[in-house]
Amino acid sequence: MKKNKKLGINTTCVHVGEVKDEQFKGAVSPIYMSTSYAFDNVDVKRYPRYYNTPNQEMLHKKIAALEKTEDALVFTSGMAAISSALMAFLQKGDHVIVQQVIYGGTYNFIVSEFDKYGIEYSFTESDKVDDFKSLIKENTKILYIETPSNPLLGITDMQAISSLAKEHDILTMIDNTFASPINQNPVDFGIDIVLHSATKYMGGHSDISAGAIAASKNHIEKIWQTAINFGGNLSDQTVWLLERSLKTLNLRVTAQTKNAQTMAEYLEQSNDIDTVYYPGLKSHPQYALAKKQMKGFGAMLSFELEEGINPMIFQNNLQLIKPSMSLAGLESTTVSPTQTTHALLSEKERLERGIKEGLIRFSVGIEEPEDLIEDIEQAIKKAKH
Numbered sequence: 001m002k003k004n005k006k007l008g009i010n011t012t013c014v015h016v017g018e019v020k021d022e023q024f025k026g027a028v029s030p031i032y033m034s035t036s037y038a039f040d041n042v043d044v045k046r047y048p049r050y051y052n053t054p055n056q057e058m059l060h061k062k063i064a065a066l067e068k069t070e071d072a073l074v075f076t077s078g079m080a081a082i083s084s085a086l087m088a089f090l091q092k093g094d095h096v097i098v099q100q101v102i103y104g105g106t107y108n109f110i111v112s113e114f115d116k117y118g119i120e121y122s123f124t125e126s127d128k129v130d131d132f133k134s135l136i137k138e139n140t141k142i143l144y145i146e147t148p149s150n151p152l153l154g155i156t157d158m159q160a161i162s163s164l165a166k167e168h169d170i171l172t173m174i175d176n177t178f179a180s181p182i183n184q185n186p187v188d189f190g191i192d193i194v195l196h197s198a199t200k201y202m203g204g205h206s207d208i209s210a211g212a213i214a215a216s217k218n219h220i221e222k223i224w225q226t227a228i229n230f231g232g233n234l235s236d237q238t239v240w241l242l243e244r245s246l247k248t249l250n251l252r253v254t255a256q257t258k259n260a261q262t263m264a265e266y267l268e269q270s271n272d273i274d275t276v277y278y279p280g281l282k283s284h285p286q287y288a289l290a291k292k293q294m295k296g297f298g299a300m301l302s303f304e305l306e307e308g309i310n311p312m313i314f315q316n317n318l319q320l321i322k323p324s325m326s327l328a329g330l331e332s333t334t335v336s337p338t339q340t341t342h343a344l345l346s347e348k349e350r351l352e353r354g355i356k357e358g359l360i361r362f363s364v365g366i367e368e369p370e371d372l373i374e375d376i377e378q379a380i381k382k383a384k385h
């Protein structure tokens with residue numbers, strides 16, 4: 001292969017970061033399960049928790065290529081990646097500004113751990129850049145964002161956030177799980193550190209728990225120093241499975257994104273549905289911004305059932321689409337934020353966050369939209385009082 005030639009996205013998914021089978025010339029990467037490697041005549045001391053087994057190193061290359069960064073690291077979960085990234089750059093007395101609407105696990109990590117270490121944090125009141133700006137203090141070290149966000153698919157302006165941060169010499173981190181590297185590459189807009197729950201689109205088959213960080217060599221080196229102490233390294237067996245999943249990342253996410261657009265348009269014109277939240281709809285308040293910074297609008301959307309349609313009865317009567325806490329698999333799933341992710345909040349707190357009783361978050365899979373529409377229609381019929 002020619003050096004420096006820019007590879008196509010599917011070629012990158014399939015080939016970058018293969019472990020070559022020199023001995024037998026097998027078609028797929030062999031798995032090196034060793035936890036012990038000789039260091040005679042070898043520069044590197046290989047060890048799983050050093051994040052440098054042959055399979056780990058090669059997967060780092062694939063993920064870095066997908067996010068257009070110099071380097072990457074894989075972890076045992078999204079939270080292992082997120083917590084290692086944050087703790088690598090923070091110490092007592094530092095301050096972090098966090099977007100108001102972020103993944104619940106990240107929110108819990110910040111509010112339950114940071115006080116113990118004397119790290120200050122502020123949550124913004126919205127995803128607007130001015131909100132971040134007004135919270136900057138002398139000791140602010142990180143701006144942390146998530147776009148599109150969960151469950152209302154809000155869009156944060158990555159370019160504006162990274163410019164603001166650079167002016168003040170602050171680091172930027174993004175949770176890029178919802179978009180996946182197929183629909184959004186945050187480094188194109190100057191974001192420093194890109195985080196993923198690889199349990200979601202990267203894994204894509206609802207059978208892998210993993211996380212990833214993509215960033216410059218320097219930033220990855222710094223995160224590595226902390227990561228080897230926390231020990232959130234992914235087992236080589238799962239590294240191998242994740243490599244296999246990533247080969248179809250573009251095929252899967254592109255198909256899911258296309259289906260999501262079809263489903264969003266269908267839901268928007270349905271008389272049984274109130275508001276639909278999807279960045280690919282012209283009615284989305286940040287449609288123009290999403291169009292500017294996303295390559296595709298993603299496969300997550302939310303919609304509100306009209307009053308008089310019981311959300312639990314609706315979900316219990318779905319036959320193809322599975323009610324599920326997780327998301328981003330090949331199969332379509334729904335979740336009612338009121339009953340699950342936001343169940344601990346009062347109704348008033350939920351409404352302040354724009355989460356109504358009938359809100360359904362919809363992770364669109366690869367099934368034919370006709371089948372999904374039929375499923376939704378029959379479930380709505382049963383859920384009407």
Ligand SMILES: *Cc1c(COP(=O)(O)O)cnc(C)c1O
Binds near residue numbers: 210
């Ligand atoms: C699931 C998820 C995470 C956490 O990932 P785990 O693999 O469950 O640790 C973080 N961010 C987002 C947006 C997620 O959906």
